[in-house]
Amino acid sequence: MAKCPLCGRPLDWGELMEQMLVIEDAAEVFRERGKFMETFEGFAFKCPHCGEEFYGKNLPAKEAEKVFELLNEFKGSIDWENGKVRIRLNSLLALDTMLENWDKKVKG
Numbered sequence: 001m002a003k004c005p006l007c008g009r010p011l012d013w014g015e016l017m018e019q020m021l022v023i024e025d026a027a028e029v030f031r032e033r034g035k036f037m038e039t040f041e042g043f044a045f046k047c048p049h050c051g052e053e054f055y056g057k058n059l060p061a062k063e064a065e066k067v068f069e070l071l072n073e074f075k076g077s078i079d080w081e082n083g084k085v086r087i088r089l090n091s092l093l094a095l096d097t098m099l100e101n102w103d104k105k106v107k108g
Ligand SMILES: [Zn+2]
Pocket: 004, 005, 006, 007, 008, 009, 047, 048, 049, 050, 051, 052
């Protein structure tokens, strides 16, 4: 799970994405994987715990890609009017990891 690179406390992906929703061409960015990853890596996020800023490239890229997929998979995952993420990204990511490990176990 994503952690603040400065204070080490866990971060909520929904909250992180909400910080990104305010960029000018957000609707476009959140639809295109390449653009999304590029914007994500260079975006200065603010940790809600310690208030320090850090770039997205300090967070696990694999999780960011999954987040992108989840946001595009679920219709209405983003409430553009209120700048909110409607789906629980952290829970979905945890579930996804669990299923992946289960899959490995079964096939292994
Ligand atoms: Zn922090």
